[in-house]
Amino acid sequence: MALKGNLRDFSITQLLNLINVAQKTGTLVIEGPSEEIWVCFRDGKLAFARDGQEDGSLASVLFREKKISAAQFRAIKERAGAMSDKELGLLLINANYISQQDILASLQNYFVGIVNRLFTWVEGLFRFENNMMPPDDKITVRISLENLIIDGSRRVREWEQLQDEIPSLDMALKFTDRPGTNLRNVNLSVEEWRVVSYINPKNSIRQIAKTTNKSELEIRRIVYGLLQAGLVELIRPAGMPVPVPQGRPALPQASKDEQKSLINRIIGRIRSI
Amino acid sequence: MQTVKMVVTGPFNSGKTEFIRSVSEIDVVSTERKISSDSERVKDQTTVAMDFGRITVDDNLVLYLFGTPGQRRFDFMWEILSEGMLGFIVMVDSTRPETFREARNILETFRAYAPTPYVVVANKQDCKDAWDLEDMRIALRLDGRVKFLPCVATDKESVKNALLELLYSILEEMEKGEG
Ligand SMILES: Nc1nc2c(ncn2[C@@H]2O[C@H](COP(=O)(O)OP(=O)(O)O)[C@@H](O)[C@H]2O)c(=O)[nH]1
Ligand SMILES: [Mg+2]
Numbered sequence: 049m050a051l052k053g054n055l056r057d058f059s060i061t062q063l064l065n066l067i068n069v070a071q072k073t074g075t076l077v078i079e080g081p082s083e084e085i086w087v088c089f090r091d092g093k094l095a096f097a098r099d100g101q102e103d104g105s106l107a108s109v110l111f112r113e114k115k116i117s118a119a120q121f122r123a124i125k126e127r128a129g130a131m132s133d134k135e136l137g138l139l140l141i142n143a144n145y146i147s148q149q150d151i152l153a154s155l156q157n158y159f160v161g162i163v164n165r166l167f168t169w170v171e172g173l174f175r176f177e178n179n180m181m182p183p184d185d186k187i188t189v190r191i192s193l194e195n196l197i198i199d200g201s202r203r204v205r206e207w208e209q210l211q212d213e214i215p216s217l218d219m220a221l222k223f224t225d226r227p228g229t230n231l232r233n234v235n236l237s238v239e240e241w242r243v244v245s246y247i248n249p250k251n252s253i254r255q256i257a258k259t260t261n262k263s264e265l266e267i268r269r270i271v272y273g274l275l276q277a278g279l280v281e282l283i284r285p286a287g288m289p290v291p292v293p294q295g296r297p298a299l300p301q302a303s304k305d306e307q308k309s310l311i312n313r314i315i316g317r318i319r320s321i
Numbered sequence: 322m323q324t325v326k327m328v329v330t331g332p333f334n335s336g337k338t339e340f341i342r343s344v345s346e347i348d349v350v351s352t353e354r355k356i357s358s359d360s361e362r363v364k365d366q367t368t369v370a371m372d373f374g375r376i377t378v379d380d381n382l383v384l385y386l387f388g389t390p391g392q393r394r395f396d397f398m399w400e401i402l403s404e405g406m407l408g409f410i411v412m413v414d415s416t417r418p419e420t421f422r423e424a425r426n427i428l429e430t431f432r433a434y435a436p437t438p439y440v441v442v443a444n445k446q447d448c449k450d451a452w453d454l455e456d457m458r459i460a461l462r463l464d465g466r467v468k469f470l471p472c473v474a475t476d477k478e479s480v481k482n483a484l485l486e487l488l489y490s491i492l493e494e495m496e497k498g499e500g
Binding site for chain 1: 419432455
C-alpha cells in the first residue's frame, strides 16, 4: 500500500526515520517544483541517490569531487561513454589511478549531498517504491541514516514543530533496544554528548536541560534529533506518580469484581451489536 | 441507572463522527458551537462539533461515546470529557500523513497525564492511499505494546473490534491492579 505524501506535511527527517527504523529497501522518489530526486535504500541504509537534473555518472561524480581533471572527464566521456560505472571504476582501479576507497568516498559524498539538499525543500510530492533499486551496473554504497537524520535535525528551527514533537518536558528518555543501533557510530557534538550522558529513565527532559544548561528550544532540538534517529524513546519518568484525574473515578465505589463484571457486560453487549 | 463513557478523539476529519455513528443506537448528536477566541477573530469563525452516541448495555447500564476535537485549543473539552472515562480511542486518518504529527501530539499529551487505557486506530484502511500499519506505527512513534488497529469507520464490525480491544485492555489493566 501507499507510502506517499508531501514533504510539506511529512518531512524528510520523518521519512528517513521511517526508512531507517523499518529497514526498508526501495527507492524514495521526490518530485520538487523543478526537479526530481531518487534516493535508494537497502535494508534502511542509503545506497544510491540521483538528481534528475544532474549527470550522476561515476565520471561526473569523480570530476565534481576533484578526483579527475576536466580534460580527463572529457576524454572519458568521449572514449568511454558507453562504459558502465562499474566497468569504469574497475578500469580506474586496475590502472592504479584511483583507489576503490576514493571512489566509494566520492560517491558517498555525492549521495549525501543530494539527500542534504532535500532538507531544504519545503515542498515536494514523495512516494516510496518498494524494492525498486538502481540498475545493476551502478555502484552502490551503505551509509547509516542516523547521522544524516541528526544532521538534518540540527537545522530544525521551528519552535512549533519541536513543541509538537515533544509536547512535555516532564517525560524521560531511554535508549531504544532496537537491534543494530549503536550510539558509537553516530557523530554527536560535545553538547549533544553531554545530554546523552544524562539519559536515564529517572531523569526528566526538564532536569537534563537544567543540568546541562540548555534552553527549552535547545533541549527539544537535541532530543528531537535523537528521537528521529531512532536512538531514544520517550517514557514516563521512573518514580513519577501516575496522576489521578481530577473528579470522580471511572467506576466509583465498586469492588474489583463489580468493575470487571461491568466491563464484561459491555463487552457482551458490543459483541451482539 | 449507571452510565459510563469512552472518548473518541483524533485530528479533524479522521472519522470520529463516522465511528460513533456506526454503533450508536441514537442518531449521533452533534452540538455545533461557534468558537472564536481573540487570536482567531481575524480568521473565519470555526465551527466545532462535539458528537455523542449511546449504547444501552442492559436495564441498568448505558455506555456513551463522546467524540471530541483533538486540537490543542480544545484542551478544556478534554478535561471535562476525560473525567470518569473508561478509556479512549485515538483515530488517525491513514491517508493523510500530514495529520500524523497532530495525532501523535494528542496521544503524547494525554499519555503524559491520563492514566486510562487507550487504543490507536488507523482509520480509512479501505482507501487506496492508506498507509500500511507498520509504517504508521513508526511515524506515530507507537511502541510495540500500544494496541494499533486497522479500521474502516463505516464498517460496524471494524468499529466493534476497536471498542472490544479497548475493553479488553481495560480488563487487563484491572487485573494487573489486582496482582
Ligand atoms: N472511505 C472511508 N471514509 C471514511 C471513513 N471514516 C470516515 N470517512 C469519511 O471521512 C470524512 C470525515 O469523517 P468524520 O467522521 O466526519 O470525521 P471527524 O471530523 O473526525 O468527525 C467523512 O466524509 C466520512 O464519511 C472510512 O473508514 N473510510
Ligand atoms: Mg466530526
